[in-house]
Each structure stands twice: as C-alpha cells, then as structure tokens.
Amino acid sequence: MTKKAVVVGKERKRYSEEFKQQALLRAAKDGVPMAARDLGLQPAQLYAWREKAHRQGQGDIGR
Secondary structure, three states, X not given: OOOOOOOOOOOOOOOOHHHHHHHHHXXXXXXXXXXXXXXXXXXXXXXXXXXXXXXXXXXXXXO
C-alpha cells in the first residue's frame, strides 16, 4: 500500500488596517505599480484594497 502525499499550501499573509492605509497613500503618491513593487505586493492587491476602502466610504484613500 502506498501513502498519499499531502501538499500544504502557503499560509496567507495578513496586513493591518494601518499598513493598508499607508500602502494606499503611497500608491496615490507614487503610483500603484511602484508602491506594490516596493512593498512586495501584487498591484491587484492594492487595487482591491483601494476599491474596498472606497466601498466602505473611506473617501478617496489611494485615489
């Protein structure tokens, strides 16, 4: 009988709300691609955070 290998995925990183707000402010200043690269994020992550902030009525953070 053979054993099946179990592949354990990477654990998700969690970012504080303060980090997200600072990242969005930086994205507004330097542009999303540059801010994402400097912070080690995917640009899509910053765009998602920006959209969520906008939907929650946090004004134009990052826009």
